[in-house]
Amino acid sequence: MTHRPSIFLRSLSTPLILILVLVAFLALATFMNSGPFNQVVIDGLVKVTLVVGLYVFIGNSGVLSFGHIGFTCLGAYATAWLTIPPLMKKMALPGLPEFILEAKLPYGLGIGFGALFAGAFALVVGKILMRLSGIAASIATFAMLAVINTVYSNWERVTGATSSVVGIPIVRVVWPYCLAAVVSIVIAHLYAISRSGLALRAARDEAIAASASGVDIGRERLIAFVISAVITGMGGALSAHSVGVVTPDTFYLNLTFICLSMLVVGGMNSLSGAVMGVVVLSVIIQVLRQFEKGVSLGGTVVSIPNGLQEIAIGIVMVVILIARPTGLTRNQEIVWQGWPFKRVSAATEP
Amino acid sequence: MIANALTSVDISVSFEGLKALSAVNIAITRGAVTGLIGPNGAGKTTLVNVLTGFQTATQGHVAMDRVVLDSAPAHRIRHLGIARTFQSGRLFSDLPVLDNLAVTGVGLGLSRGDSEARAAAMLDWMGISPLADRIAGSLPYTDERRVAIARALMLEPKYLLLDEPAAGMSAAEGDDLVALIRRIVAEIGCGVLLIEHNIGMVLRICDHIYVLDSGEIIEDGTPASIRTSEKVRHAYMGTQADAEGEIL
Ligand SMILES: Nc1ncnc2c1ncn2[C@@H]1O[C@H](COP(=O)(O)OP(=O)(O)OP(=O)(O)O)[C@@H](O)[C@H]1O
Numbered sequence: 001m002t003h004r005p006s007i008f009l010r011s012l013s014t015p016l017i018l019i020l021v022l023v024a025f026l027a028l029a030t031f032m033n034s035g036p037f038n039q040v041v042i043d044g045l046v047k048v049t050l051v052v053g054l055y056v057f058i059g060n061s062g063v064l065s066f067g068h069i070g071f072t073c074l075g076a077y078a079t080a081w082l083t084i085p086p087l088m089k090k091m092a093l094p095g096l097p098e099f100i101l102e103a104k105l106p107y108g109l110g111i112g113f114g115a116l117f118a119g120a121f122a123l124v125v126g127k128i129l130m131r132l133s134g135i136a137a138s139i140a141t142f143a144m145l146a147v148i149n150t151v152y153s154n155w156e157r158v159t160g161a162t163s164s165v166v167g168i169p170i171v172r173v174v175w176p177y178c179l180a181a182v183v184s185i186v187i188a189h190l191y192a193i194s195r196s197g198l199a200l201r202a203a204r205d206e207a208i209a210a211s212a213s214g215v216d217i218g219r220e221r222l223i224a225f226v227i228s229a230v231i232t233g234m235g236g237a238l239s240a241h242s243v244g245v246v247t248p249d250t251f252y253l254n255l256t257f258i259c260l261s262m263l264v265v266g267g268m269n270s271l272s273g274a275v276m277g278v279v280v281l282s283v284i285i286q287v288l289r290q291f292e293k294g295v296s297l298g299g300t301v302v303s304i305p306n307g308l309q310e311i312a313i314g315i316v317m318v319v320i321l322i323a324r325p326t327g328l329t330r331n332q333e334i335v336w337q338g339w340p341f342k343r344v345s346a347a348t349e350p
Numbered sequence: 351m352i353a354n355a356l357t358s359v360d361i362s363v364s365f366e367g368l369k370a371l372s373a374v375n376i377a378i379t380r381g382a383v384t385g386l387i388g389p390n391g392a393g394k395t396t397l398v399n400v401l402t403g404f405q406t407a408t409q410g411h412v413a414m415d416r417v418v419l420d421s422a423p424a425h426r427i428r429h430l431g432i433a434r435t436f437q438s439g440r441l442f443s444d445l446p447v448l449d450n451l452a453v454t455g456v457g458l459g460l461s462r463g464d465s466e467a468r469a470a471a472m473l474d475w476m477g478i479s480p481l482a483d484r485i486a487g488s489l490p491y492t493d494e495r496r497v498a499i500a501r502a503l504m505l506e507p508k509y510l511l512l513d514e515p516a517a518g519m520s521a522a523e524g525d526d527l528v529a530l531i532r533r534i535v536a537e538i539g540c541g542v543l544l545i546e547h548n549i550g551m552v553l554r555i556c557d558h559i560y561v562l563d564s565g566e567i568i569e570d571g572t573p574a575s576i577r578t579s580e581k582v583r584h585a586y587m588g589t590q591a592d593a594e595g596e597i598l
């Protein structure tokens with residue numbers, strides 16, 4: 001028997017490479033020092049957090065979830081409740097409990113509580129949802145999203161219903177978003193190489209054989225569901241601080257569509273796919289946005305009608321999926337294959 | 351109920367009116383090979399499914415070493431030490447062979463590192479260490495079969511239920527399988543249930559054989575008595591085993 005290095009060392013290159021990519025964007029933003037460009041990078045980093053969160057559940061379990069943007073909503077409103085100045089809160093959201101009305105937490109804590117709130121909610125809901133599998137589970141997650149959206153759109157005194165909740169401290173520096181994205185990559189990677197991650201991927205391949213191997217599939221799914229809710233909740237809180245305003249419809253079908261597209265285009269069974277999908281689609285979206293505003297090409301201004309963006313993303317997605325049904329990364333992890341790591345087959349790592 | 355045996359007691363299973371098993375009693379003894387034969391659709395796989403928690407019986411119960419397993423889910427059954435293979439392989443096709451085995455380790459509560467060590471040791475025991483890093487989905491058929499058995503043997507189960515492990519194997523590969531099953535009994539001490547259409551193999555290796563036909567045990571006994579049984583000959587008349595000219 002040859003000695004094999006631990007799974008931690010064997011797989012270390014993947015998160016390191018992904019983190020380097022994000023840090024490169026942080027460096028670029030710092031170097032460019034332009035407000036609009038910062039906002040673009042911040043947007044991308046928030047998406048990385050959201051899509052990596054989605055990957056933790058969808059990628060490992062193979063169960064498509066349409067509901068995770070609900071956790072994003074929970075995280076965003078939670079940090080809004082905790083960080084908006086008390087005076088504004090008493091006016092806009094008088095139904096909040098006294099201790100929350102009085103609270104004025106720094107944004108970092110708000111984001112942390114937002115993530116935990118989403119995780120706690122997922123633990124309760126997941127106990128029921130994770131009994132389902134396949135398409136039934138997917139539909140149930142969609143129902144969860146609809147319920148969350150309906151509650152937040154109507155609970156006037158606590159969520160402000162459909163009107164915008166303003167006064168959330170805006171964070172314009174890039175590094176906190178980069179840090180959060182890095183943290184989510186580290187968590188996602190540690191989960192993927194954990195016992196639970198391995199068991200869940202086995203169940204994704206062959207649920208029956210996984211049960212016969214002693215895997216309690218419902219339990220492992222619940223673990224992944226909660227962890228992914230924590231990450232997507234954190235992403236929601238970050239997105240609230242990136243613009244300073246939340247409405248329930250920010251966290252509904254559009255965002256669900258974009259995030260799932262990013263995951264699918266990148267390759268939904270790999271962490272590298274999650275990150276790569278965000279990078280590639282974000283770039284395409286930026287280009288299309290420029291064209292919606294109008295781009296001057298050789299003297300004539302070329303512009304595309306508003307709304308074409310979504311259609312174009314849909315087309316791009318279909319084209320990529322026809323060419324590569326398993327996504328840009330072919331569901332494999334990006335690995336460093338030279339020094340100081342031994343050559344490893346990408347597929348041997350999660 | 352028998353100590354040191356996995357028993358089905360009056361197990362009946364119906365699928366929407368179709369009676370797949372009727373009051374089936376069998377005992378799989380530790381340290382011995384028990385055979386289960388019968389024509390296609392006799393209910394053999396259904397019985398394994400009942401014994402491993404994948405199918406709830408309409409009547410009767412399963413007991414292991416005198417303890418009744420009260421409709422425990424499949425993963426709990428595996429914790430108790432009852433392992434199985436599947437007629438269709440069912441490897442984790444996206445995972446490397448080593449991880450295919452390690453899943454049982456983590457499923458039964460070991461750390462990932464310990465699971466990998468146990469998996470490597472098991473591959474070594476089976477003599478298939480070179481397969482460790484191969485993706486299971488890319489294996490040729492016979493390797494797939496061996497990996498499936500290795501996976502079931504992880505952490506030394508008390509009972510091992512093999513559902514047609516030799517299907518599609520050549521005669522030489524069949525001989526290897528016979529040797530392997532003997533080693534499993536001798537070195538791990540499992541009670542093995544062998545479901546096989548290759549009657550020659552069953553007669554050669556089993557200590558006790560049950561014959562299932564249309565959901566009923568029509569005969570059981572030693573290989574010598576099964577070989578000469580009129581009922582068994584009758585049940586197999588015109589079926590696949592007969593057509594293949596197997597000894598009966
Ligand atoms: N889930 C199910 N639903 C309905 N009928 C079933 C189900 N599983 C098995 N059956 C039926 O029960 C009977 C016994 O099937 P089983 O698979 O146990 O036979 P078997 O002895 O394993 O056959 P083979 O040698 O072909 O593997 C068959 O008539 C089959 O069609």
Ligand SMILES: [Mg+2]
Pocket residue numbers: 394395396437513
């Ligand atoms: Mg069968």
